[in-house]
Amino acid sequence: MAMTNGRQRAQVDVHLILRRGDDILLGQRINTGWADGCWHLLAGHGEDHEPALTTLIREAREELGITIEPGNARLVHVLHHLTESSRIALFFQVTTWTGEPANTEPDKCAGWQWHHLDDLPTPMIPYARQALTDYRAGLAYSELSWPR
Template sequence: MTAMTGRQRAQVDVHLILRRDTSIVLGQRINTGWGDGCWHLPSGHGEDHEPALTTLAREASEELGITIEPGNARLVHVLHHYSESSRIALFFEVTAWTGEPANTEPHKCAGWQWFDLDALPTPMIGYARQALTDYRAGRLYGELGWPK
């Protein structure tokens, strides 16, 4: 038995809430094998030795073709959720960027659209909807999907 037995190990993801007034950008997932057909925020996992804000800027460039400065990102929600494993999702709001969002990964995304925060589309990835609900309510932290 190792010292790590029984300790939780969580995957950390970053999610971009690209905000223009009361609207945010969402993409419809395709050909990924997970959540296909559902709307979701631009997001991704960190690479080895990559801090969260670097991941956020890289994913914004890769998925949307825009440039964001890490200093313009504001942490607005943390969601500790369980879906097959423990995950910690960090949600960052960005209101200033360079470029116009474009679909730079058409093999994974059917397209990006702007939606009002009060009129989110369906179907949508469940934990992202929960996080956006918490974000609108001003809650910094939430939990979802943990076995009882």
């Protein structure tokens, strides 16, 4: 875990829970070198001096070709995940957007599909599955991989 002066430093990443009723949009990873073949939410990391909501909107435009207005994104879950570098994963729900989701990065994504929240596909990125399960249960916060 990254530490500076004894203080934990965390990587922040954003995740899009794009909802159409009880269905969410998931993509299948390919050619990335990490968890290829697994299903995952649209996710990304901020660029220098970019706040989380701006990152979410940019990633949705780049990876799905859709436009999200800031007021249509609602923070619904936070997952603090212990990895080689501590991670704070922010999950935003969006139910209103402009455009039709498309696979704009076919070199990294085999395709996007709608899946019911109660019937998530396998294999799926484990932390995303946990976050979606906790989100569905109404939990705003969860932790993963921390020692008890």
